[in-house]
Amino acid sequence: MARFNYLELPVRDVPAAKAFYAAAFGWTFTDFGPDYASTMTGDTDLGLNGDAEHSTAQLLPVIQVDDLEAAEASVRGAGGEITLPIFAFPGGRRFHFRDPAGHELSAMQADPATG
Template structure:
């Protein structure tokens, strides 16, 4: 199974962005350090990345997969380019890649 389960937004002012989405949509955020907040609904969640060293140039769609290593192999075999190798984060592991059209996405496998 693979499904879009997360969208990471690069933000310059994390408190302001968090406040906007909380006020506009009544979303509740969990903070993961001083530069990252995310909704934790279990559906398609939103992450706010406020660390300039970690932000992507555009929105980062994240695809949940059952087997991250197999997904990485399939992405490479299909012509994708790995832009950030597999790494761990609170909640699982993921990697970033560019599709042949140049769009950056990520694939993630939740922690067991």
């Protein structure tokens, strides 16, 4: 089953973004290097991406899938454009795509070792 499980914000300053969301909403973040931090509630989480290579220009909705390669094939078959091929990150693998209306999204598959 595919479901939205993550929302990623492109940010220029990860520590400043973390400080804002902690002060505004009381959220805590886990750091994944100097350019990425994420809430880890297990529900719909928020990622703060300061990595220019893997960051999008806008908000990035992330859809969790059971089979990443099958999802990529389905996206292509439905007329989507792959904008960033499958890559690994701490916690799993994902790819970015643009739907026919021009929205950029991501599909991810969690690493079974991390959930």
